[in-house]
Amino acid sequence: MSAPTYDLGRLHGGLRLPGHKQASTTQPILDVPIPSQLVLPIEQHVGEPAQPVVGVGDYVLKGQLIAEPDGELGAPVHASSSGTVVAIERWPVSRRHGDKAPCIVIECDGKDAAMPNPAILDYRSQAPADLLLRILDGGIVGLGGAVFPTAQKLMQARTCDTEYLILNGVECEPYISCDDVLMRERAPEILSGAQVLMHALQINVCYVAVESDKPEAIARLGEALAALDDGRIVLKQVPTIYPSGGEDQLVQLVTNREVPSGGLPTDVGCIVQNVGTAAAIHDWILQSEPLISRVTTITGDGVVSPVNIRARIGTPIQDVIKLAGGYTESAKHLIVGGPMTGKSVTTDEVPLVKASNCILAISNAAPRGDELSCIRCGDCAAVCPVQLLPQQLFWYACADDEKKLRDFGLIDCIECGCCDLVCPSHIPLTANFRIAKERIRELADEKARAERARHRFEARNQRLEQELQEREAELARQKDSAKSAGPAAIAEILKRKQQDKKDDPR
Amino acid sequence: MRFERLEAPYWSPQANVASLMLQVLVALVPAAIAHIWFFGPGFIFNLLVAGIFAVAGEAFMLWVRHRPLEVALSDYSALVTAALLAFALPSLTPWWVTATGALFAVVVAKHLYGGLGFNIFNPAMAGYVVILVTFPMYLNLWVAPRMGDIDYQHLTILQTLVFTLTGNLPDTLGFDAVTRATPLDVMKTGLNNMATVTEIRANPVMGDFGGRGWEWIGNFLAVGGFWLLIKKIIRWQIPVGVGVGLLGPALIMYLLDPGTSPGPGFHLFAGATILCAFFIATDPVSAATSPKGRLIYGIGIGFLIWCIRRWGSYADGVAFAVLIMNMAVPVIDYLTRPRIVGHDDGAKAND
Numbered sequence: 001m002s003a004p005t006y007d008l009g010r011l012h013g014g015l016r017l018p019g020h021k022q023a024s025t026t027q028p029i030l031d032v033p034i035p036s037q038l039v040l041p042i043e044q045h046v047g048e049p050a051q052p053v054v055g056v057g058d059y060v061l062k063g064q065l066i067a068e069p070d071g072e073l074g075a076p077v078h079a080s081s082s083g084t085v086v087a088i089e090r091w092p093v094s095r096r097h098g099d100k101a102p103c104i105v106i107e108c109d110g111k112d113a114a115m116p117n118p119a120i121l122d123y124r125s126q127a128p129a130d131l132l133l134r135i136l137d138g139g140i141v142g143l144g145g146a147v148f149p150t151a152q153k154l155m156q157a158r159t160c161d162t163e164y165l166i167l168n169g170v171e172c173e174p175y176i177s178c179d180d181v182l183m184r185e186r187a188p189e190i191l192s193g194a195q196v197l198m199h200a201l202q203i204n205v206c207y208v209a210v211e212s213d214k215p216e217a218i219a220r221l222g223e224a225l226a227a228l229d230d231g232r233i234v235l236k237q238v239p240t241i242y243p244s245g246g247e248d249q250l251v252q253l254v255t256n257r258e259v260p261s262g263g264l265p266t267d268v269g270c271i272v273q274n275v276g277t278a279a280a281i282h283d284w285i286l287q288s289e290p291l292i293s294r295v296t297t298i299t300g301d302g303v304v305s306p307v308n309i310r311a312r313i314g315t316p317i318q319d320v321i322k323l324a325g326g327y328t329e330s331a332k333h334l335i336v337g338g339p340m341t342g343k344s345v346t347t348d349e350v351p352l353v354k355a356s357n358c359i360l361a362i363s364n365a366a367p368r369g370d371e372l373s374c375i376r377c378g379d380c381a382a383v384c385p386v387q388l389l390p391q392q393l394f395w396y397a398c399a400d401d402e403k404k405l406r407d408f409g410l411i412d413c414i415e416c417g418c419c420d421l422v423c424p425s426h427i428p429l430t431a432n433f434r435i436a437k438e439r440i441r442e443l444a445d446e447k448a449r450a451e452r453a454r455h456r457f458e459a460r461n462q463r464l465e466q467e468l469q470e471r472e473a474e475l476a477r478q479k480d481s482a483k484s485a486g487p488a489a490i491a492e493i494l495k496r497k498q499q500d501k502k503d504d505p506r
Numbered sequence: 507m508r509f510e511r512l513e514a515p516y517w518s519p520q521a522n523v524a525s526l527m528l529q530v531l532v533a534l535v536p537a538a539i540a541h542i543w544f545f546g547p548g549f550i551f552n553l554l555v556a557g558i559f560a561v562a563g564e565a566f567m568l569w570v571r572h573r574p575l576e577v578a579l580s581d582y583s584a585l586v587t588a589a590l591l592a593f594a595l596p597s598l599t600p601w602w603v604t605a606t607g608a609l610f611a612v613v614v615a616k617h618l619y620g621g622l623g624f625n626i627f628n629p630a631m632a633g634y635v636v637i638l639v640t641f642p643m644y645l646n647l648w649v650a651p652r653m654g655d656i657d658y659q660h661l662t663i664l665q666t667l668v669f670t671l672t673g674n675l676p677d678t679l680g681f682d683a684v685t686r687a688t689p690l691d692v693m694k695t696g697l698n699n700m701a702t703v704t705e706i707r708a709n710p711v712m713g714d715f716g717g718r719g720w721e722w723i724g725n726f727l728a729v730g731g732f733w734l735l736i737k738k739i740i741r742w743q744i745p746v747g748v749g750v751g752l753l754g755p756a757l758i759m760y761l762l763d764p765g766t767s768p769g770p771g772f773h774l775f776a777g778a779t780i781l782c783a784f785f786i787a788t789d790p791v792s793a794a795t796s797p798k799g800r801l802i803y804g805i806g807i808g809f810l811i812w813c814i815r816r817w818g819s820y821a822d823g824v825a826f827a828v829l830i831m832n833m834a835v836p837v838i839d840y841l842t843r844p845r846i847v848g849h850d851d852g853a854k855a856n857d
Contacts, residue, residue, distance in 0.1 A: 012847060017517075174517075248848065261848035318507065327507065334509040335516060344512040362516065370577045372523050373623030377790040378741070378797075379521070386847045391795055392839065409846040417515030424521040425623070431513040 010256075011249055013383040014241040015418050017340075019213060021177040024299045024306035029181055030323050031310050034081050038106040038314035039351035040066065041093050045141040046148045047073030052104055058085045062114040063290055066104050069136070075149040076139045080292035080312035083108035094336035094343045094350050103351070106314070117288045123196055128158065131200045131285070138284035139291045139354075143276035144168055144179075145337060146247070147355040150277055154200055156266060163269040165197055166254055167278055169210040169217065170238055170245030173338035176358040178295040179275050181308045183210065183217035186279050187224035193278030194233060196285050201271065206233045207254050208275070213240040242340065243416040247272045249385055261412050276357075296352055298324040302331030302361025311352050317359055318348040330363035340417040372425040380419035380429060386412050390419040390429050397436040402443055405436055413437070523622075527582035529739050533730030534589055534785065540726045541593065544651045544719035547663045548597030551670040555601045556588035559608040567617035583622050587611050590630035593781055594825070595637070598647040598666065598685065600673035606640060607633035627832045628792045631825040638825065650686040651711070651719025659683045689717030689776045690821035693768055702765045707772075716775025724780040731784025740788040743797055747804015748783040749774075752812045759816075773812065777822035782807065786824065792832045799835075799842035806831045806838075 043049035048071035054060055060079040067077040083106045091103040123131055136151035167190070171179040183190060194206050208225075210218050221235055238244050238253050248259040250272055257268040265272050276294065283289045292313055299306035304325025311320050317334070321327060335342040336350065338358050352359070380390035388409050396404040410433060419429045481489075541549045564584040568575050591607050611633030619625040638645060652660060661669070661684055665676055675681065687695070689711050696706035706712070713721045734740045752773055759767035773779060778786070787793060787807050794803035807827045814823025 252847070258848050260850075261846065263848070331507075332510055333512050333516070334507075335512075335514075337514075339517050340515040342514055342516070344509070344514070344516070346509050346511055348507050348509070360516075369518070369522060372577065372581065373621060375523060375526075375623050375791050376793070376795045377526070378795045378800075381796065381844070382741075387844045388846060389796060389839075389843060392843075408843065409849070412846050412848060415514075417517075420515050421517055421519050422521060423519050424523045424526050426519055426522065428513055430515060 011241065011244060011253055011385055012387045013381075013385050013418060014243060014249075015383055015421060016240065017174045017242050017421075019240075020175045020299070021180065021213075024175070024177045024297050024308055025181055025184075027307060029185060029295055029308045029310050032312065032315055032320050032323055034108050034110055034112055034312065035315045035319040036108060037086075037316065038080055038083070038108060038312060039091050039316060039349075040077055040080070040104045040106065040314040041091070041095075041101050041351065041353055042067045042077055042104065043095075043101055044077060044147060044313070044354040045075040046146070047071065047075070047152075049102065050074055050077050052088055054085050054104065056085050056088060059083070060085060060106060062112055063292060064115050066106075069149075073149060073152055075141050075151070076137065076290075077104070078139050078290040078292050079106060080314050081106070081108045082111050082113040092345070092347050092350050093353070094345045094356070099346070120286060120288055123199060123285050128200050128202055131196070132158070134285065135200065135281065137290070138280070140277060140280050140284060141291070141354050142274055143280060143294060143354065143357065144245070144274035145341075145355055145357050150273070150281070153271065153273075154197070156264070157201055157271040160266040161269055162201060162203055162266055162271050163205060164255060164271070165194065165201060165203055165206040166250060166265075166270055166272045167194055167206060167208040167275050168245060168247070168250055168272050169208060169214070169221075169275040170250060171214075172211060172240070172242045172245035173340050173358075174242070175299050175360055176297050176338045177299075178297045178308055178357050180214050180217050182276055182279060182295050183214070184220050187217075187220040188227070189282045190275045190278045191221070191224050191228050191230070191233060192286065193280070193282035194273075195230065196281050197273060197278060198232060204232050207236045208233060209236045209238050209250055209254050211240045211244065212237050242418065243385055243414070246385065246414055246416065248414070261409070291354060294352075294354060294356070296320065296356050297358040298361075299358065300331075300335075300360040300362045302328055302333070302363050304328055313354055314351045316349055316351050317345075320352060320359065321348065321361070327361060328363065331361045332364050333362050335360040335362065341415065369426045371427055374423075374425055374427060377424060379422040379424070383418040383422050385416060385418065386414060388413060390433075393436075394427060394429055394432055397432050400439070402440055405440060410436055410440065523581045523583070526739055527586050529737060530586050530734065530785065531582060531589060533734050533739075534593070534727075536726040536729055537593070537723050537781075538589075540723045541597075544653070544722060545597040545649055546652070546661060546666055548599065548649070548661075548666045548670065549592060551601075551667060552595050552597065552599050552604050553589060553592040555604040555670070556591045556595075556608040557585055559605040560584040560588040560591075560612045563609045563612035564617070567613055567621070571617065571621070573621070578622065581622065584612055587616070587629045587633070590781070590786055591633050593785075594630065594634045594778060596645060596648040596685075598649055598661075598669050599644055601670050602673075603637055603641045603644045607637040609633075610636040623791055625791055626835070628786060628789050628828050630789075631786060631828045634825045635829060638820075646687070646691075647681065647685050648688050649684050651717070653718045686711055688821060689713075689720060689772075690815065693772070693776070694815075694821045697766060703768050703772075704765075707768075713775070715771035716773075716777075720777075721775045724775045727780045727784060731780065734784065734788075740784065741797070741800065743800035744788045744793060744804040744807075745783040747801045747806075748779070748787055748808040748811075749804075751805035751808020751810075752779060753808070755809060755812045767816075773815070777811075777815070778824040779811065782811070782824040782828065786828055787831075792828075792835065794835050794838040794842070796839060796842045796844055798844070799838045802838050802842060803831055803835065806834060 050067035051070045052067045054066045061082045064079045066079050086107045087105040090100040093101045140150040141147040169183050251259050251265045251270045259265050260267050280291050295310050297308050307324045309323050335344050376391050393408050413433050415430050417430045561584050611629035615627050615629040615632035616625045692709050711717050753770035756770045756773045760769040794800050810827035811823045
């Protein structure tokens, strides 16, 4: 590995977007009361859905394991308050594919009775491997929105030559401010989480990257850092430009190293964790509270007073909206996530999950205007942080030219949406790319299936061929032996054939 | 509560094609005024004729192709084509000549290739070339620039209008009385007659660098062009490319043999160089699209202009240079893809 580099890398393209973060950061984080019902999807992470370990009618305590990971990649789910499991059924959720997913529904009793706290061990005395297993049990996933199970991410990093832990406090997407307020209010906990992570990873450099538009968060982190006096942790300010908070983009900015296409930050010696994740690690390892709540920004012109809230995972969005003063009359669209990459949902029965960093209610997305043909102005290419040529990709996506799409790096598209925002022809490029990616994935699956079928078919043909050859060889052998045999042998064969006929019921 | 579904991102683009085109038109205004000042009101009539036929042609093709009229007509792209054509034509041009060019540009070069965004060739230049091959004689009717000491008869507005409508000059005037050879023509003829550049430049149509009048139009085109650069409607690669491709060889040859090679100043201010660099070659639809590709595309156009001016039988070569480079665009784009972040080298992604 090369020597540490301290110069900031440069990001290609990107956009300076209006932040719209002011409104939600004027007051401290509000706590959402226990809702009457909690809806906990069993799939709140990348990987296999967790398997429920409770049944309908069971009484569960706050912090109790209700679904355990299944398979190599996954995370457990914990009850975020006490109550009775009333259903395990499909429920509207915000997810990439489909509108509904299996959820464990808990009728809360309002007592918030918690599991007895296990003894808290000093993590410094634990072997990193044990610490990783412990983190797995906490149900902790990446809280920046990607929800990759943290334990597995750390385990993978342990197998690589990882030098740097990068805490992502960039939060470059407009409107979202949950990390900002978290850094303001819980800077010491975030840094403590970073120390746990460094111990688990056995690495000695941690960069805390914060965007320059969060001076207060930077100040609080600076104070906490001074109090902590841990020279391994370095605060780094990154320029306010979207999408500098993308994992690969942040690695590039902080270390001036490019994550290879299709690779992971660990390929260049880095691991990135969201600041919220670090705080969750602290809560679990030092306070034994699994991931059962998170900070979420409730904002947009569709709510009365934008605010940041801390809610139990599984709280229906309709219950958290109340803390923002409810909807305005003009609220028309509800988005889980930010205005660039969030997912639009049709109902507010959708629960707040581990991935929900923002609930955005907007009155009316300014009309996009008519979609015109691409005039190849190239503005999209100028802002693409991955340096793709969206205008060419769009062309090939329309033509469904899979080979060209691969050639021009569709797979490398991070779906940040920058190209959409500068397109004078108002082409929904990102949506097109999402569909094209899906299509490529399908084609690859289809190809693999066809390949398997072909293999089976060929194997069968080969087998039949071989059997035929064997039979012919046997026949030839019998003929030969019959020729060379005397009359006695022939009589013997005939007798056997007659015997065979008798045995055959037909 | 129920909500309407949308697709991310939920923000709307600020830019739109219509405003881009409109700004290109605005950028042409100073030069248009200069054009009228130096070469008379013919430009206005040409612009009107080209505009009417371009928009009518566009409307007709949209109707034939069952496309919504309103959207495409309000993007001003047909007007930009018309304006560029009007700049390319002499101020005395009968209406049917202009109409032929405008209709070919919009109907054939643009819509038969699929409309805005799909045309391979620059419509204005395709229209101009059609005029060049069908009505070559009319492209020589440049009136003398209105500069005090050039002793030529100037036409009134009415006389110009009559010519535009009928193709006839007033009985008392012959073409020789009102028109002059363009600086590029004078240069070409002179060089063919073995005159030296210095001798040729003694001709009264010649100005400080290029031709009188033309120089000033060039200045105002450059002003408009820089404004487009500042507004980021065009990017620097193509104008710089055209400059390098044309002025580079011109400078080298001028230094080697100033007697037979006009210098870069002449090439810059004569003919349609500046119009091409900022307004014609920068048409994004028919140009290369990657930054490096645009530089190469511009250099190619500049170099071809120089070649045609030096060795070709036409005095100027902008239209042909642009059309030839239009053909090279797919190859240029393919070979100049930027390196995708996270890929080792070259533009090619691994698959």
